[in-house]
Amino acid sequence: xxxxxxxxxxxxxxxxxxxxxxxxxxxxxxxxxxxxxxxxxxxxxxxxxxxxxxxxxxxxxxxxxxxxxxxxxxxxxxxxxxxxxxxxxxxxxxxxxxxxxxxxxxxxxxxxxxxxxxxxxxxxxxxxxxxxxxxxxxxxxxxxxxxxxxxxxxxxxxxxxxxxxxxxxxxxxxxxxxxxxxxxxxxxxxxxxxxxxxxxxxxxxxxxxxxxxxxxxxxxxxxxxxxxxxxxxxxxxxxxxxxxxxxxxxxxxxxxxxxxxxxxxxxxxxxxxxxxxxxxxxxxxxxxxxxxxxxxxxxxxxxxxxxxxxxxxxxxxxxxxxxxxxxxxxxxxxxxxxxxxxxxxxxxxxxxxxxxxxxxxxxxxxxxxxxx
Amino acid sequence: xxxxxxxxxxxxxxxxxxxxxxxxxxxxxxxxxxxxxxxxxxxxxxxxxxxxxxxxxxxxxxxxxxxxxxxxxxxxxxxxxxxxxxxxxxxxxxxxxxxxxxxxxxxxxxxxxxxxxxxxxxxxxxxxxxxxxxxxxxxxxxxxxxxxxxxxxxxxxxxxxxxxxxxxxxxxxxxxxxxxxxxxxxxxxxxxxxxxxxxxxxxxxxxxxxxxxxxxxxxxxxxxxxxxxxxxxxxxxxxxxxxxxxxxxxxxxxxxxxxxxxxxxxxxxxxxxxxxxxxxxxxxxxxxxxxxxxxxxxxxxxxxxxxxxxxxxxxxxxxxxxxxxxxxxxxxxxxxxxxxxxxxxxxxxxxxxxxxxxxxxxxxxxxxxxxx
Numbered sequence: 001x002x003x004x005x006x007x008x009x010x011x012x013x014x015x016x017x018x019x020x021x022x023x024x025x026x027x028x029x030x031x032x033x034x035x036x037x038x039x040x041x042x043x044x045x046x047x048x049x050x051x052x053x054x055x056x057x058x059x060x061x062x063x064x065x066x067x068x069x070x071x072x073x074x075x076x077x078x079x080x081x082x083x084x085x086x087x088x089x090x091x092x093x094x095x096x097x098x099x100x101x102x103x104x105x106x107x108x109x110x111x112x113x114x115x116x117x118x119x120x121x122x123x124x125x126x127x128x129x130x131x132x133x134x135x136x137x138x139x140x141x142x143x144x145x146x147x148x149x150x151x152x153x154x155x156x157x158x159x160x161x162x163x164x165x166x167x168x169x170x171x172x173x174x175x176x177x178x179x180x181x182x183x184x185x186x187x188x189x190x191x192x193x194x195x196x197x198x199x200x201x202x203x204x205x206x207x208x209x210x211x212x213x214x215x216x217x218x219x220x221x222x223x224x225x226x227x228x229x230x231x232x233x234x235x236x237x238x239x240x241x242x243x244x245x246x247x248x249x250x251x252x253x254x255x256x257x258x259x260x261x262x263x264x265x266x267x268x269x270x271x272x273x274x275x276x277x278x279x280x281x282x283x284x285x286x287x288x289x290x291x292x293x294x295x296x297x298x299x300x301x302x303x304x305x306x307x308x309x310x311x312x313x314x315x316x317x318x319x320x321x322x323x324x325x326x327x328x329x330x331x332x333x334x335x336x337x338x339x340x341x342x343x344x345x346x347x348x349x350x351x352x353x354x355x356x357x358x359x360x361x362x363x364x365x366x367x368x369x370x371x372x
Numbered sequence: 373x374x375x376x377x378x379x380x381x382x383x384x385x386x387x388x389x390x391x392x393x394x395x396x397x398x399x400x401x402x403x404x405x406x407x408x409x410x411x412x413x414x415x416x417x418x419x420x421x422x423x424x425x426x427x428x429x430x431x432x433x434x435x436x437x438x439x440x441x442x443x444x445x446x447x448x449x450x451x452x453x454x455x456x457x458x459x460x461x462x463x464x465x466x467x468x469x470x471x472x473x474x475x476x477x478x479x480x481x482x483x484x485x486x487x488x489x490x491x492x493x494x495x496x497x498x499x500x501x502x503x504x505x506x507x508x509x510x511x512x513x514x515x516x517x518x519x520x521x522x523x524x525x526x527x528x529x530x531x532x533x534x535x536x537x538x539x540x541x542x543x544x545x546x547x548x549x550x551x552x553x554x555x556x557x558x559x560x561x562x563x564x565x566x567x568x569x570x571x572x573x574x575x576x577x578x579x580x581x582x583x584x585x586x587x588x589x590x591x592x593x594x595x596x597x598x599x600x601x602x603x604x605x606x607x608x609x610x611x612x613x614x615x616x617x618x619x620x621x622x623x624x625x626x627x628x629x630x631x632x633x634x635x636x637x638x639x640x641x642x643x644x645x646x647x648x649x650x651x652x653x654x655x656x657x658x659x660x661x662x663x664x665x666x667x668x669x670x671x672x673x674x675x676x677x678x679x680x681x682x683x684x685x686x687x688x689x690x691x692x693x694x695x696x697x698x699x700x701x702x703x704x705x706x707x708x709x710x711x712x713x714x715x716x717x718x719x720x721x722x723x724x725x726x727x728x729x730x731x732x733x734x735x736x737x738x739x740x741x742x743x744x
Contacts, residue, residue, distance in 0.1 A: 123583055123585055133744075135743055135744060137681065137741065137743055138743070140681065140743070141718070142585075143582060143583050143585075145583060172579060172582050172583065174579045178577065178579060178580070179583075181580065182576070182577070182579060182580030182581075182583050183583060185572055185573060185576050185580055185581075186573075186576075186580060186581060186583050186584045186585070186588045187583070187585065187587060187588065189569060189572065190569050190587055190588050190591040190592070191587065191654070192624075192627055192653070193565050193566075193568070193569045193591060194565075194587075194591050194657065195653055195654045195656070195657025195658075196565070196620050196623050196624055196627075196653065196657065197561060197562050197565045197620070197657075197660075198656075198657040198658075198659075198660035198661040199620075199623060199653065199656040199657045199659070199660045200557055200561065200616055200619060200620060200660060201557060201558075201660035201661070201663045201664065202656060202659050202660045202663065204554070204557050204558075204660075204663060205550065205554070207544060207546045207550060207554060208550070208553065208554030208557055208558060209554075209557075209558060209663050209664055209665060210515060210544050210665060211495055211515050211517060211544065211551075211554050211555060211558050211559070212558045212664050212665060213495055213514075213515075213558070213559065215559060215562055215563065215566075215593075215594045216558045216559065216562050216664065217664060218590045218591070218593045218594065219562040219565060219566050219590070219591055219593075219594065220562070220657070220660070220661050220664065221587075221590045221591075222587045222590065222591065223654075223657035223658065223660065223661040224657075224658060224661050225654060225657075225658075226654075227651040227652070227654040227655040227658065228651055230650070230651070230654045231647045231648070231650040231651035231654065232647070234631060234650050235631070235634045235646065235647050235650060238631040238632070238634035238635035238637075238646075239635040241631055242628055242631040242632050242635050244572055245624065245627065245628050245631070246628060247572060248568050248569070248571075248572060248624075249621065249624055249625075249628065251568050251571060252564075252568055252617065252620075252621055252624070253621075255564055255568070255617065256614055256617050256618060256621065259606060259607070259610040259613055259614040259617070260610070260614050262607045262610035263610035263611040263614050265610075274607065274610075275603045275604070275607050276603070278602070278603040278606050278607060279599040279600055279602070279603035280599070281564070281567055281568065281571065282563070282567045282595075282597060282598075282599040282602045282603065283599040284567070284570075284571035284574060285566065285567025285568065285569075285570040285571045285592070285595035285596075285597075286567075286570075286595065286596060286597075286599065287570075287571070287574050288569075288570035288571045288572060288573035288574045288576075288592070288595065289570040289573070289592050289595040289596050291573045291574065291576060291581050292573065292581055292584050292588065292589060292592065293581060293582060293584060309509065309512065312702065313702065314696075314697055314700050314701060314702045315697035316697075317693040317696065317697070317703055317706070318690070318693035318694040318695075318696060318697030318698075319697075320693070321689040321690040321692070321693045321694075322690040322693075322694060323690075324686075324689065324690060325686055325687035325688075325689065325690030325691075326690075328686050329686060330684065330685065330686045331689055331708070333708055334689070334706060334707065334708035334719070335706065335707060335708075336703070336705055336706035336707075346513070347706070369509065371507055371509055371510070371512070372505075372507060
């Protein structure tokens with residue numbers, strides 16, 4: 001299954017080096033299209049498995065690739081990219097490592113031909129790793145950062161953008177430094193914050209965590225991530241991450257100072273400015289939250305949330321969404337809330353404001369209990 | 373609609389003081405049961421509105437209540453509780469303020485009869501406020517902290533627990549101090565962290581936020597909260613919150629120290645221990661995350677996640693959940709993922725591990741594209 005065969009046909013022979021989750025998924029996504037896909041991996045087992053899964057043929061060594069995709073572990077990416085640039089003197093070489101400036105710096109240090117290298121970073125991943133977890137549509141609808149260095153040829157940048165498009169991803173072109181600062185903000189610092197908040201729960205009494213609600217669940221969802229993998233990612237982007245963390249700590253110090261003064265407050269001696277400092281921190285969060293693009297990459301949209309009580313039984317969601325569909329309403333966002341201690345769930349459906357009241361009326365008429 | 377009429381019947385006459393979101397929702401939840409519900413509010417407009425919505429009768433002053441529910445703003449809660457203890461010399465008096473130790477301290481200071489006061493805190497709320505936003509089932513399935521002081525009578529504690537049960541909530545009894553430390557951990561500190569992470573996005577370039585994924589959306593969802601309300605909540609619980617924030621800052625300093633050393637690392641001179649300190653921070657987050665109870669208040673369960681690609685059109689979710697229902701599978705958790713720039717969505721359904729493979733097979737047979 002090639003996700004976009006018309007684009008895949010323009011890629012020429014593609015050589016994938018590294019058949020873990022990402023490399024095998026690239027192969028599966030291109031397989032069946034007109035592009036010839038060959039595979040290489042230092043592990044014969046991983047290589048044979050990727051071939052058996054249908055990701056491509058084991059590279060016989062007699063094909064001159066037009067595009068090489070290096071999907072090696074982050075700490076050897078630059079070394080493998082350099083070797084591929086030497087091995088394939090006409091090919092465009094890209095990679096999929098999640099941090100980009102360090103790879104380019106190391107390649108500059110090695111003095112390789114940087115006109116043919118364009119770094120890439122598909123923002124897709126899974127909780128599982130390895131070729132068995134690979135999926136041909138892993139990248140579908142996800143951003144794929146395309147990060148040319150200053151010496152990269154425009155046709156090479158175009159080749160990597162076409163790779164992303166062939167896999168159904170959305171290419172976003174930016175410099176390696178801009179990329180690393182961006183992922184520090186939108187991925188790496190949120191991971192650190194989620195881990196630190198969750199870590200505070202380790203010693204919490206059972207009664208305390210019994211009060212947990214959806215807010216805590218949302219904030220700490222990604223705190224379940226793999227420590228080894230994240231140590232590698234955060235270390236590789238240490239500079240940009242530490243810069244954002246220091247700014248965050250400065251904001252945290254303001255909040256701690258204000259709350260500390262309020263905690264020491266005596267009747268008749270209010271801590272001047274404490275409440276307004278706390279309100280300001282939350283208000284600045286409002287402004288930042290509004291920067292996150294809405295669904296489908298468009299501008300943030302304010303949706304109306306319709307919350308429905310559903311029994312926790314098979315078929316209940318089917319009946320609900322049949323009724324939603326019958327009302328002709330499209331659900332933009334969806335969440336099933338936990339109902340501690342009860343065999344019911346709350347389904348929160350975000351819909352365009354214009355259809356919210358109509359949906360509430362239609363569902364009420366169908367016998368659903370609308371909570372909000 | 374009384375959510376549990378058999379329990380509501382044991383409450384006796386209930387007087388609700390304060391007809392905002394929470395007070396009106398309590399009235400609506402008890403209305404229609406055998407308990408007589410009367411309402412009071414300093415605002416005649418809010419009072420009349422709550423009555424018109426069906427939350428109860430305007431208190432004629434000739435009813436001796438068995439239970440008084442004070443749903444006043446947090447900063448006047450203690451004052452109103454004291455007035456009600458004096459006004460209704462036989463009644464149990466409770467409140468719904470989100471921070472508990474300060475109210476009790478102020479009542480002790482006033483020298484009132486503390487045997488009849490039992491603080492409460494329903495962990496429910498809405499983005500909107502006021503009586504119009506009230507719902508009789510606002511508390512359904514949510515925890516309701518019941519926080520007796522040392523002098524509270526056991527029958528008084530029982531009365532407040534029965535109020536929670538009558539409204540469909542899950543009573544959780546704990547001391548006021550334990551409560552305030554608990555909400556600092558599970559609600560107030562996550563709010564601060566989400567706001568601080570979101571605030572970092574204010575000045576981010578458009579290209580950076582274009583790389584945002586589900587992780588960032590989860591971490592910052594509650595960063596959209598009302599600054600004025602949260603300044604009041606955080607100020608009222610300043611002591612416990614600042615204690616947790618200081619511990620979090622100490623952990624943050626360790627991560628900043630480790631990443632700072634890694635950022636300065638030169639080839640051949642590795643920053644000793646930096647990576648392991650970062651990995652430890654993420655691992656401790658894993659442990660804390662595991663403390664959060666799973667759905668329905670039970671032990672955390674590991675679910676299998678089945679991810680399905682759905683076209684972004686009305687009726688698609690209905691067809692999907694009809695097929696899920698036909699397979700006899702119950703969906704435990706549900707999320708609709710964003711697909712930036714594409715008219716498709718990814719529906720992630722968490723199901724019990726035993727039924728995951730069967731569901732994948734059934735949905736594939738029905739023509740759905742399973743992503744994971």
